[in-house]
Amino acid sequence: MPTRRELVAGLAAIVGEKNVLWRPEDLIVYEFDGTVETQRPHAVVFPDGAGEVASVVRLCNQWKMPVTPRGAGTGLSGGSVPHRRGVVVATARMRRILEIDPVNRIAVVEPGVPNIQLSEAVAQHGLFYAPDPSSQKACTIGGNVAENAGGPHCLALGVTTNHVLGMEVVTAGGEVVWLGGRVAETPGYDLRGAFIGSEGTLGIVTKVVARLMPMPETVATLLAIFETVEEASLAVSSIIAAGMIPAAMEMMDRLTLQAAEAGLQCGYPPDAGAVLLVELDGIAEEVESQVARARAECLEHGATEIRLAIDAEERELLWKGRKGAIGSLGRIMPNYYILDGVVPRSKLVEVMAKVNAISARYDLPVANVFHAGDGNLHPLLLFDDRVPGAHAKVLEAGAAMMRACIDAGGALSGEHGIGFEKQQFMPWLYSEADLENMARLRPVFGNQGDFNPCKLLPGGTGCGEMAQQASAVRAAGPDAYV
């Protein structure tokens, strides 16, 4: 290991002195992302271009210094938290839109471009970039690639992996390579697919070829108000069963509605039990008939009121509440722990009941806001980190909820990634042999164990709070939930 002086000098020689941070008070703001886990890096470096990134990675490898890539730090699984300290490689200087090709409907962008800026830049051509995480005003395309990010509008159109055709990456070993290309299908092994969603454990993306979609001719958004989450869940299942694929189908429960309405004044009914936000798009006639059918399904399952937003302004208001819902929970409690489980749609009601029971058992309020259409749950446990023991209790309750998802035949993550916090749960889903096979991909990309360590797969060495995490899981165990 180098001394700090050597480390900073080495990095500065590559990127210039002003693009390296090393003072404790500068590093402290790079200790977190959107989650509750924190760890301060030894240095933060801002390279520009694949060449500089590769030099930084090679230098760190030479010193066996852990490397953690970082976009905007809005992640929800601790993916950009440097758990074993070392060097954080931030993409903030690489935020140019390099090319927009409206004919072939692609754009080439650098990883630090915020998600929404890509859609804004191509809007003049009647195009948009489909994956729209709730944090899209801040989160970066590079981070989206790392986490295979989703969003409300991924129900019909698919997640990041369906919208990135190719990319230039610097592998964990420090090589610059292209994966995929500028067209939809490339022959050979799909290494592009392997890289997307690898949570920054295989390398750092430095250029992205994004697929652009034409904007739909007509868009209508329904807000259906229900007395209970159960009724709303049943409506979701029957809308899909009726053969419709809405552009988005989102649910929010009472606690979430109250927080969102208080924070964002978007016209939500704060005393409703649940609301469903259903967006339908396509050609005008088709949308009209789908609206009628969706409305009928909702009423059938007990909707007390249905509002229809047609113009852009009304729709934006409804979505503003949904997109800011998670952040607005800060009004209720200072901290939240957001989970990201997936269950088959038919099990929504059953799992939601278990989630509520766990919340009651641990005496932790839970708010639910989720992508109901694809069964992607986001229970948010609300707590105050300053209360002794709260942190551990939340991790335990969270583990129990994840267990409930798995037992219903679901998965550990819909879009936020496994990151640090959920790697210990991976054995619930995969056998030892499965995990070993996945781990074999790392050395292929040059990761000898120091590239974004403690993420995605269990068993990393030297990961600080691992013991605490493991004990929480053991405590929750397979039979710990109701």
Next chain:
Amino acid sequence: MEDLSKCVHCGLCVNACPTYAITGLEVESPRGRIHLARSIEEGRIPLTPAVQTHWELCLQCRACEAVCPSGVPYGRIMEHARAQLDAGAPAGRSGRRLRKLLLRQVVARPRVLSGVLAPVRLYANSPVRGLVRRTGLLRLLGRMGMAEMQLPKCIGTPVRPGKGLAKPESAATTAILFTGCVMGELFGEVHRATARVLARSGVTAEATAGQGCCGALHAHDGDIDFARTLARKNIDALGGGDEPIVVNSAGCGAAMKEYGELLSGDATYRDTAKAFAARVQDVTEFLAQLAPLPGGVFPHRVAYQDACHLAHAQRIRTQPRALLGALQGCELVETAGADMCCGAAGIYSIVQPAMSEALRARKAEQFARHRPDVIATANPGCQMQYNAATREAGIPARVMHVVEVIDEAQRAAGL
């Protein structure tokens, strides 16, 4: 501390922040600055010169506050962070002391301020100015030269408290016009335009005597005690009645709408401050309620630029656009980043010239691209910054306050 714990570091604010947009650094973002404050509060790091630099680079534009879903009161947090610097800054103490002295003894004292600004006005209106600009003397003057670029083409006579203004033919109601400090001295024309526009809608504007500086600049700099003193003075002078208090400077309006909060710990003033704050209205907010106005013709392309303390602090965005849009022939041009800070930010352009210029350049680039005839805004600092930005963009656009546009349009319509 309660304020700080509201931040859940979700990061939705970072791209709304002008200094983050320029630097891409978390330490120059709202989330980063809050985390620094919290870490200091928890004793994890000391208040170092680096922290001071990060806090001082904040424009206090409050764009982050407007997009924050958790309702973090960032403006208040930053004022208290600056107050910590006021108590013991780790670096540049003499500079801070001088600034505090100037804000207290010059800006807040009408007579001293008018004495200081009189030669400025004289210069701006004199033929010498053209000569100075042509000879390139400005470049030699550095910061002073930049300040010169910000001055309006022509500065009218000041409007001070107690002075008579245009009156309607038959008065239905009365409103108090808040005259401010620099606003009254350098932008008397905006006050006169405000009075004329109000008069045409049957409202008498009274520049009631006894009022003074609003204290916004002092609070932003962390001199909260003195801001309270100034607030009490204004409440004493204007607090008696129930007429609306109309403000045409967004920064002052935002500060005065928060007098209730500012004086919440003052048992004597608490209630009157709250009542006072409820009466404060921005001039565009007030006019939008009077609308439709008696008409107006303005056949020009107008780029409206949100003043931060109007859009973000007071959340007023639609009213000024609607007022301008209602003028016959007026074509509104929406430029990218219209609601992002121009870098004027009170005294910011003087104390942080580099960042201020970087932000102004973004505006200038948009102006050069869209080439509007008029740039309209609602705050004196922004107006001054746009004077410089139009020169930088090399376009002949006029910079006007929204009420000046309305006034000119109404005159053109023969009103």
